[in-house]
Amino acid sequence: MRDFRWPPPPDGGPRTYGPGPSAPRNGRPTLPEPETExxxxxxxxxxxxxxxxxxxxxxxxxxxxxxxxxxxxxxxxxxxxxxxxxxxxxxxxxxxxxxxxxxxxxxxxxxxxxxxxxxxxxxxxxxxxxxxxxxxxxxxxxxxxxxxxxxxxxxxPRPAAVKARLAALATAVEAGDVAAVADAISVEIPPHLRGTPAVWSYLRQRIDQLMRDGLATDLASLAEQTAxxxxxxxxxxxxxxxxxxxxxxxxxxxxxxxxxxxxxxxxxxxxxxxxxxxxxxxxxxxxxxxxxxxxxx
The missing domain is CATH 3.40.50.1820 (Alpha/Beta hydrolase fold, catalytic domain)
Structure with a gap:
């Protein structure tokens, strides 16, 4: 996954995905996850x-x-x-x-x-x-x-376009496609902020979690349902x-x-x-x- 190039990193920030010498050098770093039970x-x-x-x-x-x-x-x-x-x-x-x-x-x-x-x-x-x-x-x-x-x-029911976006995220996670996962998550973020250090840290944290824990396939069926x-x-x-x-x-x-x-x-x-x-x-x-x-x- 070291060839990850999306989104464009902030100035002075990482040029690849993952830990190492390319980690962010400015902006607020992502805080370590607390211990859960x-x-x-x-x-x-x-x-x-x-x-x-x-x-x-x-x-x-x-x-x-x-x-x-x-x-x-x-x-x-x-x-x-x-x-x-x-x-x-x-x-x-x-x-x-x-x-x-x-x-x-x-x-x-x-x-x-x-x-x-x-x-x-x-x-x-x-x-x-x-x-x-x-x-x-x-x-x-x-x-x-x-x-x-x-x-x-x-x-x-949700609109068809929304269902398609949720399905795309589930597919990307299952395939281990880091760039596609980032694309799917990035729609939550205003375009003019996507290259900032704070957003970069947020994306890294979300991607790390999804790549580590995965996303259960049965979650996709919820997109077809109403509360x-x-x-x-x-x-x-x-x-x-x-x-x-x-x-x-x-x-x-x-x-x-x-x-x-x-x-x-x-x-x-x-x-x-x-x-x-x-x-x-x-x-x-x-x-x-x-x-x-x-x-x-």
Missing amino acids: LVATPHGVRLERLVTGTGTPTTVFAHGLASGIAVTRPLGSAVEGRKVYFQFRGHGRSDAPPGPWSYADLARDLRAVSDLSGATRALGVSLGAGALSRLVADSPDRFDRVVFFLPAVLDL LVDATKLQAVMARALVIACVGDEMHPVDVAERLAGALPNATLHVYDRPGVVWTDRADLRTRISDFLNAPE
Whole structure:
């Protein structure tokens, strides 16, 4: 993999993929991954988990497809109390039981981690937002506050173009095609930022994880599914909810966030005016999430 040349590296940065004398010489380096643990769940699937912080309340963080703990951790940086990050089945070191899988299975993973840690609040990103919507639809009283960041699907199928992009990522990971994996991940990042040291470090970290842990083939079937059959079930959810979306994000359409916020009785919807909010408006995003989760009852 030493012939990797994508994306164009920042000035003074690496010219090849992988460790060695070509590693980044400027910009913020990628932090080492923290030590995690595997926890047994009542439904027999061991899940990788990281717990940080102390006190109350406890908030659980659910990541997106082909993502993981490292990507969700920054979203909880200013959130008070105990924070529980985990990897869904088929991600990281978590088990990958025989499929096919459904959003009900993901909701079961999220419920188990939440119950084991006593979480009263939850944040879901993309795939994790779908799992969270399924969980609260089935158990309306499970949480007192919930955040849905970039929900990707609710009760309607994903567009064909989105399914194709997810399939391309799964194929690239299975084939060990590093450049193709980078291409698939890069669509999350605004084009004008793709050559910066911070983005380079981010891409290296994501690629390292995917090349090391792989991506379970049964995850691809989730692109064909919806989180809910009937979104009206969310009308029973009394938890305070924050739904966050971005204009121009093809993978996470604003109309999905609007339907989700409209179905939840106590939801606030915030839509950023451009995609790539974790890169372009990170400070505001962190503050918005922490202010909502830290606010007194």
